[in-house]
Amino acid sequence: MxxxxxxxxxxxxxxxxxxxxxxxxxxxxxxxxxxxxxxxxxxxxxxxxxxxxxxxxxxxxxxxxxxxxxxxxxxxxxxxxxxxxxxxxxxxxxxxxxxxxxxxxxxxxxxxxxxxxxxxxxxxxxxxTAMLGGRSDVPDQLSFKKTQEGYRLSGNLSLIPFAEQADFWLLMAVDSDGTPAIFRVPRSETRAHVAGYRLMDGKPAADIRFDDTAIPLSTAWVQGEAAREAMDLASRRAVSAYCADAVGVMALLLEVTGEYLRTRVQFGVAIGTFQALQHRYADMHMGLVQAQAITRELAGRVDAATSGDHAWLCFAASSVVERAAKLVGQEAIQMHGGMGVTDELIVSHCNARLVVLTRLIRAWVDQSAASGS
Missing domain, CATH: 1.10.540.10 (Acyl-CoA dehydrogenase/oxidase, N-terminal domain)
Incomplete structure (x- = not known):
């Protein structure tokens, strides 16, 4: 409760x-x-x-x-x-x-x-600045070891948005004892293997590999329990923000689809008068309302340091939003017909964004759950 x-x-x-x-x-x-x-x-x-x-x-x-x-x-x-x-x-x-x-x-x-x-x-x-590491959705994370000159980083990371476009990287890593640390390094001065690509929604991302990469002592940003607490809050804020992003995209799809149903004419009448489409549009609306409610609840509790609701609320929000996003995105395309998948209509771009968002939400909610357990 x-x-x-x-x-x-x-x-x-x-x-x-x-x-x-x-x-x-x-x-x-x-x-x-x-x-x-x-x-x-x-x-x-x-x-x-x-x-x-x-x-x-x-x-x-x-x-x-x-x-x-x-x-x-x-x-x-x-x-x-x-x-x-x-x-x-x-x-x-x-x-x-x-x-x-x-x-x-x-x-x-x-x-x-x-x-x-x-x-x-x-x-x-x-x-x-791009955040690298800290998510528990990938099998490999970053590890570090301290040397006389600084630190050495190793590990693989996947699906890092805006990694190549960032001026600085915040690197979340753990040592052999499992103690976390976050390092702030200039991207252009850090040796790493970066494979960039474009996501479905047109935004950039990259997979990154560190092979015993040397970084200076001065790059240590926050360590130990403070690093864990900072990452916990960042993870919860990530889930909250990405859920809010999805809610905004779904609201846009409702607006666009509603306008289309009112103006598209078949058999001499607007297709929005067809009862079957009215029911499907009502389902879309209910999905959006549910997503809005759980997202608002989550956003209001993210900053509470002592809340015991974080873990399950992040899970609940991700589940409700993902289900609503799939429903709203697919129904919007169906109601627009073949045009719904073309680049010329904003509908296809919205659906692509929702697909990416559900993947990102799932990636961060795993870390949020781990931190709240």
Missing amino acids: LSPEVVMSSPLDRESKSIIENTLLRFIAESYEPSARHQRVRQGHVDCLLHWGLLAQLGVLGLPFEEVFGGLGGASADIADAVTVLAKGLIFEPFIESAVIAGTVLARGRDPEQRGHAVTQAIEGASV
């Missing part, structure tokens, strides 16, 4: 939330108009950092960071609300991966001076 005392209230007032929402809606309308987005996709190579500087200017990148760092001090619930809005634009920028997941770990660095500098860079959009 849920414990109401662990629900975290938002530090942002209603006016601030409204300003953020309107800012994001305007950003999507101006920068992610569907035809313009489709044109970027057709070019083959998508610049996923095209609007990164603009997001920084709008203050969006500061949302996950506390005010002491110059951020907006948003809670996970505020982050989820922002992600839900951005999801309707199917944006390419790594807001979740860099600002939310990696940003959570950046803000918990052990050295105050290094931490302050890194977070300032993140808020200003001067750097992009």
